[in-house]
Structure formats: C-alpha cells, structure tokens
Amino acid sequence: MSQPEPPASLPRYLAEGIPKQNVETLHDVREYVDALIEYREEPVDADELPDAVEPVDRDDDEMGTIVKEKVKCGDETYNCASENLSDMYGPYLYRYYREGGKLTSEYLGKP
Template identity: 40%
Template structure:
C-alpha cells in the first residue's frame, strides 16, 4: 500500500497542511498553475535581456534551468583595456524572473 507523501521541509507549514486538504480538481489546477509559473520564471525572451552600459550580449539561449546569457562586460577601472571597448569575457549567466525583475546568476567564464 502506498504511503502518504510528505511535504518538503522547506515548504511553509500553511501550505504543507492546506494543500493536502484540496480536492483532486483543485490539485490539478494548482499543478497547472505551478507549471505555468515555473515556465514564466524560466522563459525569458531575448528582447527582455538588456545590456547595460559597458556590456555586450553575445548570445541568449533557453535551457531547462532558465535563460542562458553569454555577455562581455567592463570592469569599470579607468586604466583598463575595457574602457577602450575591449570588454572582459565572455561570461555565462542563468537569468530567471524574480518578482518583476530579472535575477542574474553568474556561472563563470566561457571558453571561446
């Protein structure tokens, strides 16, 4: 006989107690909404990615963990080569939505 699944420890108590009380129809609706929310957070269109001053977007690709952005950047030091346009990088970032803003998670340099 299957055992009742336990909620993740990180889940707030009000959800861990409230979600199992829902009927099957509401659970399926909740699952669909969660899937849509995850897709919204991970699926960021290339036109949503803006380069700041001193940055150059090299590539934007979708992945299962979010949108992968490859960019070159300026370090901001006055005497650096990047001040004349020779930017540092490229560097890899995974970008996801967090509320109404984008969260850039640095993943390291990319070998060309």
C-alpha cells in the same frame, strides 16, 4: 494508502495549507505550478537582456538564457567605470531567467 509527505524544501505554510484544499483546487494549483515552471524556464527574449550581452549557444537543460557579459567592478575610479566595453572585465557567463516576476541573472563563471 497514507497521505504523502511534503518535500523538505516546501515552506511550512504550503506544506500545511495544500493538504487542506479540495481536489478541484489541487488540480488548479497543479496547472498553475506547471504554467509557472514553463514561464520561468523559457528563454529570455533578446530585447529583455542588457544591451551589451551576447547570447551563447549551449546545450543546457537549465532555465533561461545564457549570455557572455562584460561587467564593471563598482569602483568609479577604475577604467571599467566607463561605458567603453573594451575597458570592462570579462566576458563572463551569466544565466538570465525570470523569478518572482522580475528578470534575474546568475553568475556562471568564465567561458
């Protein structure tokens, strides 16, 4: 049996470094990666989300929590710049999840 090829998406420093590890360290790495995946895929607690979002119940196998959110466009002269939700754009769907130790959001489109 020959050594397996790393996936093309794996950064070179990992593709070169992982095969150099002993079996015990490889088991530790596998446990760490499994725990990291579980952490990133778990739903985000409501108290971690922005105040003006509404969680959406959706049959989705993706990581994180999907919410409806109203947004500002960034132009301070527009009505959406106020804190009044009725003046903001949307709602739009966003997925909130953890990545690199931070809460991240991803735009998914209109509901």
